[in-house]
Amino acid sequence: MHVGWGHVALAGAWGALVSLERRAFLQAMFSRPLVAATGMGLLLGQLQTGLYLGMILELFYLGTASLGAALPENDTLAASGTTAAAAMMASQTGGGGTPAIWSLSLLLFAGLGLLGRAVDHKVEAHAAVLSAHGLELAEHGELERAVRQNLWGIWPYAVVYFVLNAACAGLGLWIGSFLADLPLVALRGLAWAFPAMASVAAATAAQGSHARNAALWAVVGGALMTGGTLVLAWVQG
Amino acid sequence: MIAPGTHLPRSVKVRVFLRSLLLQASWNPRGMQNLGLVYALYPALEGLYPDPQARRAAVQRHLTFFNTHPYVAAAIVGGVLYHEERIAAGEEDARRVTEFKSALMGPLAALGDGFFWLSLRPAAGAFCAALVPFLGAWAAVLFLVLYNVVHLTLRAQLFRMGLQLGDRLVEAVARARLPSRGARLRAVAAASAGAAAAYLAFAFGAQQGGVGGWLMAGGCLALGALSYVLVARKVPTAALTVLAALLAGCLGAWL
Numbered sequence: 001m002h003v004g005w006g007h008v009a010l011a012g013a014w015g016a017l018v019s020l021e022r023r024a025f026l027q028a029m030f031s032r033p034l035v036a037a038t039g040m041g042l043l044l045g046q047l048q049t050g051l052y053l054g055m056i057l058e059l060f061y062l063g064t065a066s067l068g069a070a071l072p073e074n075d076t077l078a079a080s081g082t083t084a085a086a087a088m089m090a091s092q093t094g095g096g097g098t099p100a101i102w103s104l105s106l107l108l109f110a111g112l113g114l115l116g117r118a119v120d121h122k123v124e125a126h127a128a129v130l131s132a133h134g135l136e137l138a139e140h141g142e143l144e145r146a147v148r149q150n151l152w153g154i155w156p157y158a159v160v161y162f163v164l165n166a167a168c169a170g171l172g173l174w175i176g177s178f179l180a181d182l183p184l185v186a187l188r189g190l191a192w193a194f195p196a197m198a199s200v201a202a203a204t205a206a207q208g209s210h211a212r213n214a215a216l217w218a219v220v221g222g223a224l225m226t227g228g229t230l231v232l233a234w235v236q237g
Numbered sequence: 238m239i240a241p242g243t244h245l246p247r248s249v250k251v252r253v254f255l256r257s258l259l260l261q262a263s264w265n266p267r268g269m270q271n272l273g274l275v276y277a278l279y280p281a282l283e284g285l286y287p288d289p290q291a292r293r294a295a296v297q298r299h300l301t302f303f304n305t306h307p308y309v310a311a312a313i314v315g316g317v318l319y320h321e322e323r324i325a326a327g328e329e330d331a332r333r334v335t336e337f338k339s340a341l342m343g344p345l346a347a348l349g350d351g352f353f354w355l356s357l358r359p360a361a362g363a364f365c366a367a368l369v370p371f372l373g374a375w376a377a378v379l380f381l382v383l384y385n386v387v388h389l390t391l392r393a394q395l396f397r398m399g400l401q402l403g404d405r406l407v408e409a410v411a412r413a414r415l416p417s418r419g420a421r422l423r424a425v426a427a428a429s430a431g432a433a434a435a436y437l438a439f440a441f442g443a444q445q446g447g448v449g450g451w452l453m454a455g456g457c458l459a460l461g462a463l464s465y466v467l468v469a470r471k472v473p474t475a476a477l478t479v480l481a482a483l484l485a486g487c488l489g490a491w492l
């Protein structure tokens with residue numbers, strides 16, 4: 001599959017859109033890792049990569065929430081940026097996504113959640129200036145302009161997250177060109193790392209569910225799935 | 238313009254509701270959702286207060302600190318319209334609407350956080366994440382449908398309750414029994430996370446095949462259980478993830 005600047009721009013646009021939805025508009029959960037990563041994968045022609053990264057990151061960030069004025073890690077940027085990079089790596093290698101590529105991108109890009117939180121802090125500081133300006137305008141009777149300050153808060157999100165997601169896609173494209181040189185033993189190790197990280201993500205999710213007797217419920221869910229899988233394997237011989 | 242003493246037309250109420258979807262566009266540490274609230278209310282304030290001085294006073298009283306859960310804010314926005322209609326008609330003092338907001342934003346925020354952020358979202362997210370191997374991209378669509386059927390229905394209902402009931406909306410919200418429903422949803426989230434862990438362990442084990450496959454599947458399940466205990470003991474999840482990746486990576490490279 002040919003990848004180029006169009007894909008980088010597409011990654012930036014989708015990343016900006018879901019970041020806006022996360023904070024500024026609607027909050028219908030298009031910004032959750034499961035949706036943001038799946039959408040990114042679909043747009044960049046690597047649906048499976050988006051799905052599996054979305055699944056892991058959804059579990060990883062299941063219990064995080066913006067409560068009151070507290071600012072959690074930016075799960076949306078972690079999902080969209082990691083998937084953009086992984087999808088570009090996969091496309092660059094000429095094949096589909098593999099657990100080794102997903103692991104590598106998770107290890108290299110999952111720290112984006114912290115970067116996103118730092119960015120959110122900066123954008124909030126800018127919004128505080130808008131709020132003060134709105135108060136001033138209202139004082140002088142310029143009510144329409146005072147009210148419209150609310151909309152000016154949207155643009156920094158769109159611009160910053162467009163740039164960050166496009167940068168992740170660009171980096172993925174660049175890293176992808178070195179993947180062919182990785183020794184087989186490293187690729188096998190990375191492939192094993194993916195289900196291990198998924199196990200940690202699922203444990204984090206069970207903890208983050210805030211359920212009473214969360215461990216018991218997780219064991220029940222795990223036992224049901226294990227039983228179902230074993231029965232299916234037995235039936236299929 | 239709407240003549241004083243009359244009720245706001247439906248089209249204005251719909252506009253206010255739609256604009257309230259941008260409540261957090263300029264969330265800031267000082268006034269928090271103040272700009273978003275005024276932005277949402279402005280079409281109504283414009284209609285209720287033809288006099289520029291009165292309108293300015295109305296805008297200023299809503300530019301003060303305001304923060305609550307963005308969904309349940311719909312109830313407060315509706316309730317503010319209920320009070321502003323009466324203030325504009327001279328039936329109420331302007332302080333009533335400020336007291337209404339101050340009294341409700343804290344408790345409703347706690348209710349919204351507990352139900353939407355800490356119950357419905359984790360339950361829908363974990364359930365649909367566990368379905369990814371079976372439904373593919375439809376799992377993400379199912380997540381959006383499951384979540385938003387509840388979210389958008391409640392958001393619209395809360396707005397209507399605020400508009401019709403004013404201060405009495407508290408009793409109506411209490412009747413919805415959101416906290417007890419939230420507890421059940423949290424159990425669904427935990428069970429789904431366990432199911433997802435088990436599926437991934439077996440799926441990747443089967444992909445590996447042979448003794449290595451069984452080792453991978455068993456190792457992943459054991460790692461999940463150990464991680465659960467360590468996360469409960471406040472071990473940072475990022476460090477845990479990297480350690481798990483390193484351990485599995487070394488095993489995979491040598492086997």
